[in-house]
Amino acid sequence: MPGILRTLQDMTALSFLHEPGVLWNLQSRYKRGDIYTYTGSILIAVNPFRPVPHLYGANVIDQYRSSPREQLPPHVYATACAAFRNMIRDGAGQAILVTGESGAGKTETAKLIMACLTHLGAQHSSSRHSGAGAILESNPLLEAFGNAKTLRNNNSSRFGKYVEIFFDPAAGGMVTGAAVRTYLLERSRVVAVNNPERSFHIFYQLVYGASPGDRAAWRLPESASDFAYLARSSCFTLPGQCNVEEYHHTRRAMSHIGLSEQQQSAVLATVAAVLHLGNITFTDSDGEGAVVAGAPGRRALEAAAELLGVEPEPLAEALTTRQIQTPEGPIATPLSVQAAVDARDSMAKVVYARLFEWLVSAINTAVDEAHNGTGAGGGSSGGTPPGRHLSIGLLDIYGFESFDVNDLEQLCINLTNEKLQQHFNQHVFKWEQAEYEREGVDWSYISFRDNAEVLDLLEGRMGLMDLLDELCRFPKASAEDLSHKYRSSAAVSANPRFTKLNRPATAFGVEHYAGSVTYSTQNFLEKNRDYVVAEHQSLLGRSRRPLLQELFAPEVPAAQFQFRSVSSQCRRQLAELMSALSQLQPHYVRCIKPNPSGAPGEFNAPYSLHQLRCGGVMEAVRIACAGYSYRRPFAAFLEHFWQLCPEPVHAQEDTPRVGEVDAGPQYHLGHTKVFLRATAAAALERRRLAATNAAATTIQAHLRRHQEFRQERAALIMQTTWRSAVIRREYLFTLRYWRAAVRIQTAWRGYAARQLYLQARKGNV
Numbered sequence: 215m216p217g218i219l220r221t222l223q224d225m226t227a228l229s230f231l232h233e234p235g236v237l238w239n240l241q242s243r244y245k246r247g248d249i250y251t252y253t254g255s256i257l258i259a260v261n262p263f264r265p266v267p268h269l270y271g272a273n274v275i276d277q278y279r280s281s282p283r284e285q286l287p288p289h290v291y292a293t294a295c296a297a298f299r300n301m302i303r304d305g306a307g308q309a310i311l312v313t314g315e316s317g318a319g320k321t322e323t324a325k326l327i328m329a330c331l332t333h334l335g336a337q338h339s340s341s342r343h344s345g346a347g348a349i350l351e352s353n354p355l356l357e358a359f360g361n362a363k364t365l366r367n368n369n370s371s372r373f374g375k376y377v378e379i380f381f382d383p384a385a386g387g388m389v390t391g392a393a394v395r396t397y398l399l400e401r402s403r404v405v406a407v408n409n410p411e412r413s414f415h416i417f418y419q420l421v422y423g424a425s426p427g428d429r430a431a432w433r434l435p436e437s438a439s440d441f442a443y444l445a446r447s448s449c450f451t452l453p454g455q456c457n458v459e460e461y462h463h464t465r466r467a468m469s470h471i472g473l474s475e476q477q478q479s480a481v482l483a484t485v486a487a488v489l490h491l492g493n494i495t496f497t498d499s500d501g502e503g504a505v506v507a508g509a510p511g512r513r514a515l516e517a518a519a520e521l522l523g524v525e526p527e528p529l530a531e532a533l534t535t536r537q538i539q540t541p542e543g544p545i546a547t548p549l550s551v552q553a554a555v556d557a558r559d560s561m562a563k564v565v566y567a568r569l570f571e572w573l574v575s576a577i578n579t580a581v582d583e584a585h586n587g588t589g590a591g592g593g594s595s596g597g598t599p600p601g602r603h604l605s606i607g608l609l610d611i612y613g614f615e616s617f618d619v620n621d622l623e624q625l626c627i628n629l630t631n632e633k634l635q636q637h638f639n640q641h642v643f644k645w646e647q648a649e650y651e652r653e654g655v656d657w658s659y660i661s662f663r664d665n666a667e668v669l670d671l672l673e674g675r676m677g678l679m680d681l682l683d684e685l686c687r688f689p690k691a692s693a694e695d696l697s698h699k700y701r702s703s704a705a706v707s708a709n710p711r712f713t714k715l716n717r718p719a720t721a722f723g724v725e726h727y728a729g730s731v732t733y734s735t736q737n738f739l740e741k742n743r744d745y746v747v748a749e750h751q752s753l754l755g756r757s758r759r760p761l762l763q764e765l766f767a768p769e770v771p772a773a774q775f776q777f778r779s780v781s782s783q784c785r786r787q788l789a790e791l792m793s794a795l796s797q798l799q800p801h802y803v804r805c806i807k808p809n810p811s812g813a814p815g816e817f818n819a820p821y822s823l824h825q826l827r828c829g830g831v832m833e834a835v836r837i838a839c840a841g842y843s844y845r846r847p848f849a850a851f852l853e854h855f856w857q858l859c860p861e862p863v864h865a866q867e868d869t870p871r872v873g874e875v876d877a878g879p880q881y882h883l884g885h886t887k888v889f890l891r892a893t894a895a896a897a898l899e900r901r902r903l904a905a906t907n908a909a910a911t912t913i914q915a916h917l918r919r920h921q922e923f924r925q926e927r928a929a930l931i932m933q934t935t936w937r938s939a940v941i942r943r944e945y946l947f948t949l950r951y952w953r954a955a956v957r958i959q960t961a962w963r964g965y966a967a968r969q970l971y972l973q974a975r976k977g978n979v
């Protein structure tokens with residue numbers, strides 16, 4: 215039956231604005247190849263999982279650039295063009311926030327937006343080589359160092375990215391620069407990866423793609439399985455991708471951003487050093503602490519030392535001992551084997567993370583140079599152009615995560631999503647409010663559930679992250695101590711969003727806006743410590759290699775004593791991001807992965823629904839439903855409910871048909887939650903409009919008079935109209951809520967019966 219229903223490009227125009235309606239609309243459109251749909255100002259992009267070249271390209275951008283949004287089908291270019299137009303028209307900066315779960319298509323969507331903005335900005339520029347273009351060209355480099363194969367996506371970005379493109383409105387929106395910022399690289403992947411996932415692409419590219427001369431210089435073995443960090447998984451190649459080709463691709467991207475051959479070699483030698491570090495093994499020296507184990511361990515130590523530009527002995531010492539300050543001066547105490555392994559992994563992670571940051575800086579410098587053509591370099595900030603230039607920010611950030619076991623990375627990712635959700639709610643709420651005000655409908659009683667409570671639990675004073683940082687200052691603190699601290703803290707345990715879990719002792723739960731997540735404190739303390747061990751800092755800072763010297767340049771004295779943790783860095787970066795976003799007009803793109811396996815054309819309803827809920831689309835719908843959930847053009851309303859009218863509606867034949875009308879004054883029935891948009895397209899004759907309005911007034915008066923049709927009951931009857939009920943039933947069947955589906959079916963039959971009765975009664979009148 216729903217086959218005969220029309221799908222809508224903008225879901226806020228759905229007469230049945232509820233979960234079933236939204237899901238049915240998306241599914242029907244996706245099956246027809248319409249991957250984009252609006253929900254008001256939000257764009258929903260359902261991943262096609264197949265190339266759709268006809269949807270993209272310069273010609274398509276030009277169409278969207280020159281047409282109003284309603285005239286063309288929904289598209290990611292329409293969102294980019296709207297941001298560009300608003301920026302020029304309002305003289306205000308814009309932000310496009312792309313979110314969704316892993317594999318939903320965020321990075322691809324962000325690339326399409328960047329290409330579109332670059333095209334729009336280049337229209338007014340004499341040169342097509344803009345800073346934004348340089349950022350697009352650097353994508354393969356960021357992907358090589360920051361992307362990896364995960365269970366859910368073969369090319370998953372393991373970091374968040376915020377790209378700003380600057381335009382000069384006075385020059386018609388010419389691109390004047392760009393900058394990229396990255397967030398929270400998943401550095402633990404360097405040392406820990408499980409089948410069938412892989413570590414960062416660059417490791418495999420290097421092992422299989424380096425030239426014979428470089429292989430010898432970097433002491434690379436034949437197979438990735440010879441490196442302990444990579445051998446933890448047996449996946450070394452990706453379907454449809456060649457490590458050797460990708461290696462050359464990455465090197466070309468390095469050349470594009472202006473890295474000399476020498477600099478490229480230094481970067482790749484450092485990557486090789488990280489792998490060699492992982493092959494250093496330790497053994498206990500007769501209870502005296504850890505020493506490097508055997509000949510293979512020694513070879514790895516020498517290779518790592520050579521590539522890091524230090525001597526093997528000081529490196530071994532930095533990994534196996536710790537300096538303790540005593541009144542008599544510093545003394546070196548030996549580490550246990552496990553502590554030495556931790557020290558080694560910590561060095562590997564910090565070297566890789568700093569190398570990644572350095573590359574991001576190099577990209578920003580290249581972007582400045584590409585724009586200014588100075589060749590002088592613009593520093594790591596990406597050089598914001600002078601004040602009158604406006605920016606469009608593009609955020610491509612990891613979506614909400616919930617696995618069987620969730621670690622500190624998930625806590626940070628989910629905090630980020632909570633913050634973005636808060637921003638989203640506030641925006642959607644404001645947008646909805648403006649709509650009601652425009653149509654003169656009472657708004658005062660509508661409220662929305664904000665996520666202040668859960669934010670307070672995560673990042674508030676003495677919340678989960680504060681307590682974690684506090685305990686990190688005690689070197690001997692354990693995961694159990696942290697769990698105990700959480701349970702015994704009044705601020706945490708009294709928060710209704712916190713769940714105490716008894717087994718295992720390290721588990722606790724958080725009720726997020728997108729569902730509950732169980733976290734394990736097992737690795738929290740270790741992962742949260744972000745400081746570089748003083749011995750490592752001092753050793754690598756004295757490296758013979760200029761790149762390593764730069765990566766480990768001595769910190770300013772004040773910073774040395776400042777406590778650094780992953781959670782405090784996450785909160786600081788988030789605060790900066792939110793403050794930047796608060797200055798900009800937001801546009802949202804919600805990417806949906808329609809099935810877990812990435813099969814083209816398959817729409818798994820429960821799986822997609824979960825993402826619609828997590829991505830806040832349902833929250834937007836809920837906010838809409840909190841007000842007037844039932845929206846339909848006035849003519850369509852009359853067509854359905856004229857039977858409720860006690861007197862015959864005189865001008866039946868004058869009533870416009872559905873689809874003929876689309877805008878005009880509206881009516882609402884007190885708190886009946888019925889939102890009538892009385893409609894009158896300019897093309898309609900006044901006479902017909904007058905007749906329609908007269909009919910509406912009669913029905914309204916009737917509904918007001920008769921207790922039976924007032925308030926919730928009237929709303930209920932209207933919600934179970936024939937069309938809505940059919941879709942709702944389909945949806946419930948899909949989700950296997952059999953009993954509820956049958957009940958709805960009954961309600962629908964009841965409605966049909968009532969309709970017959972009313973028709974019969976009308977005949978008597």
Ligand SMILES: Nc1ncnc2c1ncn2[C@@H]1O[C@H](COP(=O)(O)OP(=O)(O)OP(=O)(O)O)[C@@H](O)[C@H]1O
Nearest residue numbers: 263264265315316317318319320321322367370371
């Ligand atoms: N518009 C599109 N057209 C065709 N294929 C697409 C499109 N968007 C996404 N895909 C496909 O989906 C895959 C996953 O997309 P993408 O890497 O952008 O996901 P993501 O949301 O960024 O994931 P992650 O968070 O793991 O980085 C792509 O490799 C591509 O095959």
